[in-house]
Structure formats: structure tokens, C-alpha cells
Amino acid sequence: MGADRDGGGRRRPVRAAAYGVCGVVLLAGCASMPDSGDVSGVDSTPRQDTQVRVFAMPPPENAQATDIVSGFLEALTSDDPNYSTARQYLTKAASQAWKPGLSSTVLADGPGIDLNRLGDREGSEGVSFTLTGAKVARVDGQQAYTPAHGAYNEPVHLSRDKKTKQWRIDTLPQGVVMGKSDFQRNYMAVNKYYFATAATTASKPAAVADPVYVRRRVDPMTQMVRSLLNGPTHWLDPVVRTSFPSGTELQKGVTTLTPDDQNKLTVPLNANAARVGARKCGEMAAQLLFTLQTLTPAVDGIQLRSGRTQLCSLAEERANDVASRGSAxxxxxxxxxxxxxxxxxxxxxxxxxxxxxxxxxxxxxxxxxxxxxxxxxxxxxxxxxxxxxxxxxxxxxxxxxxxxxxxxxxxxxxxxxxxxxxxxxxxxxxxxxxxxxxxxxxxxxxxxxxxxxxxxxxxxxxxxxxxxxxxxxxxxxxxxxxxxxxxxxxxxxxxxxxxxxxxxxxxxxxxxxxxxxxxxxxxxxxxxxxxxxxxxxxxxxxxxxxxxxxxxxxxxxxxxxxxxxxxxxxxxxxxxxxxxxxxxxxxxxxxxxxxxxxxxxxxxxxxx
Structure with missing residues (x-):
């Protein structure tokens, strides 16, 4: 941040207070700021050790409107799986309407906060801001990354709760927004794998990498399995196929996946996968193994189950017999x-x-x-x-x-x-x-x-x-x-x-x-x-x-x-x-x- 505005005051950076406790970083959106004046902004959090978990603090009592906006933006960069703390900065209606998984907008620096006006909106006290910045990229709902250019300008509106007298955001853009350094700390690129549909003279299908970005410390292994089952990104979809039957999902009730002490990961699938043949099952396991090995070397075998039935298993040394892959x-x-x-x-x-x-x-x-x-x-x-x-x-x-x-x-x-x-x-x-x-x-x-x-x-x-x-x-x-x-x-x-x-x-x-x-x-x-x-x-x-x-x-x-x-x-x-x-x-x-x-x-x- 720190860029000058034409004909206006200098942008003043706002940084939330950060507290490190036993390797856990708490981001507190409580910097004191007035409700009037020039442009302000939220700096990107400095690059930190990738093993440090970052959690946000809820809004402090009697925080001013600008503090609520800056605190909310800081909360977007935390490792909160469901953005539950970020939602505390929103009104109940805004929280229900907000879909953070819809997209992630990456800016060159942390988003700036421009105060637009004070006053009423539809009869209630309100404050209007514009989030500003220079776009670098966008990650869509399929987790696919696309470079982006141009200015970012999105409105945010706050109203004061009639009972509690606390400021809360009632209008905001869908998705999340953060600076480039926060994006690099929060997200990681992983390849998921599908098979080329083009006819080939080879005896086995060709594996095709489909890169996506997942949140680094929010159970990325389970994220990647769900992403793989959801199918390829739109750009790649016309030329690849998946061996998972239509409608295949993780078995109901499965919330996290962890390899055992032999580095084998068991993946429980729903009934849609129960009747696959041996060849198809091997290809399914290969897709999972190729995908997860770009995430971690801690997986060298896959076992697929549906209900109480074991469908098949695939060890690392056999995976390249199932499908060809350039990196192999x-x-x-x-x-x-x-x-x-x-x-x-x-x-x-x-x-x-x-x-x-x-x-x-x-x-x-x-x-x-x-x-x-x-x-x-x-x-x-x-x-x-x-x-x-x-x-x-x-x-x-x-x-x-x-x-x-x-x-x-x-x-x-x-x-x-x-x-x-x-x-x-x-x-x-x-x-x-x-x-x-x-x-x-x-x-x-x-x-x-x-x-x-x-x-x-x-x-x-x-x-x-x-x-x-x-x-x-x-x-x-x-x-x-x-x-x-x-x-x-x-x-x-x-x-x-x-x-x-x-x-x-x-x-x-x-x-x-x-x-x-x-x-x-x-x-x-x-x-x-x-x-x-x-x-x-x-x-x-x-x-x-x-x-x-x-x-x-x-x-x-x-x-x-x-x-x-x-x-x-x-x-x-x-x-x-x-x-x-x-x-x-x-x-x-x-x-x-x-x-x-x-x-x-x-x-x-x-x-x-």
C-alpha cells in the first residue's frame, strides 16, 4: 500500500494487531480509525511460516465502522475453515447471502478502503465504503486460477444494529479478496488428474494434470479428493474424462481423510461407485494417487471402499502400469x-x-x-x-x-x-x-x-x-x-x-x-x-x-x-x-x- 491519490490525501495503511501464542497467530481487526477522512487500507499480512495456523479475532465491542471493515478483511486471510469469524462482522442476512467459495480475488497489495459517505440508507444509519486495488488474479468456484488485470472497485455498506448499536456489514461483494502475499500464504497449487479422451495408440490412458488452488491449512487432502470427484475445470473438461461414475462422492459422514501408518489412504465412496469393474477402479485409484502425490509424499497407496465393500487398492509402484504420465x-x-x-x-x-x-x-x-x-x-x-x-x-x-x-x-x-x-x-x-x-x-x-x-x-x-x-x-x-x-x-x-x-x-x-x-x-x-x-x-x-x-x-x-x-x-x-x-x-x-x-x-x- 502507500500509493498516493490524485488530488487527495496519502493512503494510510491499517494493520490489524497480531498476537502469536504457541505457534497460533490471532489476527485482530481492532485498529482504531475514524469514520471520516481520506483513503485507508489493509496491508497484506507478511509472509509467515507455512506451518503457522492463523486465526482471526471476532469484532471488538463498540468498534468503529472502518475497524469492522478492516477486521473483516483480515479475517478473510485466516485459516478458519468456514469463515465463521469473518461472518461475525456481517449482519445475519448478509452472512446468509455471502458465498465465500464463489471466488477469490487476488490484488497486488491488500485491499484499500475508501470512505464514500456517511448517512442513511432506506431510513437507517449507514456508512458506505469502496474496496480498491489492482487485480492480479482470480480463483473461481472450481478453484481454477486465471491472471487478471485492471482496477478492483467493490462497494461495502455497514449499518448499525438497532438493539446492540454495533456496526455490521450488510452489503459486500461475493467471494473473498486479499493481497498477493496473503494469497501465497493461504493457498497452494495442486494438480488433480484426469485422462485424455483423444484416441491414442498406447495401451493405457494418458493422465492430464489439471492445476487448482486449495487453502493450504484447511484439510487440503480432503479438499483435493472432493475437487477431483467434482470433475475437471471448465477449460480442460472438453478433452478429458474421469473414471469415477457420475454422482460419485465421499461417503456420507466422511469429513476428513488421513493416511494410515503405512502411508495408505482409504477413501470411502458412496453407492454410485459400488459396481465399478477392476480396470475402472484401478484408474480411479490412479487418479487419486497422482493427485495426492502432488500434495504430499505421505501417500504411496490408495484403497477404495464403498460401504463395507473394498473395491480395489493401488500401490505407488503399480500406478504407472495403469496410466501414463509425463512426469513418470x-x-x-x-x-x-x-x-x-x-x-x-x-x-x-x-x-x-x-x-x-x-x-x-x-x-x-x-x-x-x-x-x-x-x-x-x-x-x-x-x-x-x-x-x-x-x-x-x-x-x-x-x-x-x-x-x-x-x-x-x-x-x-x-x-x-x-x-x-x-x-x-x-x-x-x-x-x-x-x-x-x-x-x-x-x-x-x-x-x-x-x-x-x-x-x-x-x-x-x-x-x-x-x-x-x-x-x-x-x-x-x-x-x-x-x-x-x-x-x-x-x-x-x-x-x-x-x-x-x-x-x-x-x-x-x-x-x-x-x-x-x-x-x-x-x-x-x-x-x-x-x-x-x-x-x-x-x-x-x-x-x-x-x-x-x-x-x-x-x-x-x-x-x-x-x-x-x-x-x-x-x-x-x-x-x-x-x-x-x-x-x-x-x-x-x-x-x-x-x-x-x-x-x-x-x-x-x-x-x-
């Missing part, structure tokens, strides 16, 4: 182009600095390449010629030939031709043609045949880079428009209108994954719902950071800084080093270390 895949090699423009490879787990050419034509240097991609099974490779004009596909087997290009761009310059390609989990190849006369996003079924033009009805700009997620239903695009280059995430939808027609492929509902960057240099998937991105912030600062697909910033440190970065690659799985092409050539970032020079080369890629 471990590629054999990292690939790049050497100084002869050949495709070479290194084992990412070793400290070797001497790469080997890949088997077949791509490693023989039959064509000079400027970018390449290797299929997720590491049996096929695609390469773009040094002039950006031709796309070649070849097997990574000894004796394989390159053949004719599978795609030719007619752009007039190298920068107006093909982007680096990307393979999806189904073995299909994606690439963008940047020809200004005919810019297109293209898909080649199994890397061959006539390219399918992917529909991108919401695309505003020209695609500079393409990376498909391991789940096959999300795609990351670097898109240039004017002097700004943005990172966008789209949903891949495939529709088969009839047996006679070819399937239609579309990328829909593009959304920004790095709203704070105005010039994205390079990016790569670095988790089931996370990417690593390098670019320039507003103001010209170069940075490298992790971002979530929903546009939020995950917890934890950013990657070590790297100067002169041009290209970067990572894997969805943990434990393998990030690899980049910088002014020093090919470099890698082992876990817990600094960037290390590997060798000369360019265009590094992990499979995908």
Missing part, C-alpha cells in the same frame, strides 16, 4: 545438433561431454539442419533444413534414409519459414509455417502424409515456437505480435464429424502462461503442468522462470540465471538436468548445481 517418463537421451549440423545425443544422467551421432540419416549429416525433434519413443526424428524451408522425417535406426521432405515452406526468408517441430505422445508431428502469405499450424499423422492444417480461430499473431505436452491435449505456443512475444497455452481438440471425413484438429481457448513477460525467447515443458521460460520482463530485465499452465507462478526457486540463452529444453520428469543453447554452446543445469559447459552445438531437445 524418463528419456534415454538428450539430443542436439553438433557443429556439423548433425543430430547427436548424450545420456542426460551421465557427466559425459562427448556426444554420439544418432543412428541413421539424421546422424550422418546428409542434410544440414537448424532444428530437430525426437519422438517420445525415441525411434523417429524430424529435422528442419538449415534454411528453414524443408522438414524431413527419418527413423533412428542404422541404415535409414532421409528421403524427400514431408513439408516445404515457401516463405521468402529463413525467419518466415518453418519453426522447430514437436512430437506428441501419439506419434504425430507438429510444426508451424511462418510464411506471412500463409501462416499455418500443421499436423502430420505419424510424421508423414498430407499435412493437416490445425484450426486456430483465436490466434492473434504469428507462431514462433511449438511444444506439445506429453499428455497430447495441450500445446504451448510462442506467438509474436508487434514488438511483443507471448507464451500461450491452448487446448487440442480433435473431432471426427463422420467416417467419410478426416478428423478436424483445433487449438482452442488460448491463454497466457507468462503474463509478466513481454518478450519470450524460449520455452520448454518442465512438468505435467509447468514450463520453464526465458524472456524479458516489462522494463527490459532478462529472466528465466518456471510458470504454470494457468499463468500462475509455482512455489520454489527459479532456475539459475544464464546469460545469452537462445534455446532451452527440459523434461516433465524430475531428476534430469535442464539443457540449453547459450553463447557458450550446449550447457546443462544439474539439480542443485550451476550451469556447466558440455560441448559446442545448438538446438538441444529432449524427446517430444
Amino acid at each position: 517418463e524418463h528419456p534415454d537421451y538428450v539430443y542436439f545438433l553438433d557443429n556439423k549440423s548433425r543430430l547427436v545425443r548424450l545420456s542426460p544422467a551421465a557427466n559425459s561431454t562427448k556426444p554420439d551421432p544418432v543412428p541413421g540419416a539424421m546422424g550422418e549429416g546428409a542434410r544440414q539442419l537448424r532444428s530437430a525433434a525426437v519422438s517420445r519413443h525415441e525411434d523417429m526424428a524430424a529435422g528442419v533444413s538449415s534454411d528453414g524451408k524443408n522438414l524431413y522425417v527419418a527413423s533412428l535406426a542404422s541404415g535409414s534414409s532421409l528421403g524427400d521432405p514431408v513439408l516445404v515452406s515457401h516463405g521468402k526468408t529463413e525467419d518466415d519459414r518453418l519453426t522447430a517441430p514437436s512430437w506428441d505422445a501419439n506419434g504425430d508431428l507438429w510444426v508451424a509455417d511462418r510464411n506471412p502469405d500463409k501462416p499455418r499450424l500443421l499436423l502430420l499423422d505419424q510424421g508423414k502424409g498430407e499435412p493437416v492444417e490445425v484450426k486456430t480461430p483465436e490466434l492473434d499473431g504469428r507462431i514462433q515456437d511449438v511444444r506439445v505436452a506429453a499428455d497430447g491435449v495441450r500445446i504451448a505456443l510462442v506467438v509474436a505480435k508487434g514488438d511483443k512475444t507471448s507464451l500461450l497455452i491452448g487446448r487440442i481438440e480433435r473431432r471426427q464429424e463422420s467416417e467419410e471425413t478426416s478428423p478436424t484438429v483445433s487449438v482452442l481457448e488460448l491463454r497466457s502462461a507468462a503474463p509478466e513477460l513481454e518478450d519470450v525467447t524460449t520455452m520448454s515443458w518442465a512438468g505435467d503442468a509447468r514450463l520453464v521460460v526465458a524472456g524479458r520482463e516489462q522494463g527490459g530485465l532478462q529472466t528465466m522462470r518456471y510458470v504454470q499452465v494457468d499463468g500462475s507462478t509455482p512455489e520454489g526457486p527459479a532456475p539459475a540465471a544464464l546469460s545469452g540463452i537462445k534455446e532451452i529444453t527440459s523434461t516433465e520428469s524430475d531428476g534430469l538436468p535442464m539443457v540449453a543453447y547459450s553463447e557458450d554452446g550446449i550447457v546443462r543445469l544439474p539439480s542443485g548445481a550451476q550451469w556447466q559447459k558440455v560441448t559446442d552445438g545448438q538446438a538441444p531437445v529432449y524427446p517430444g
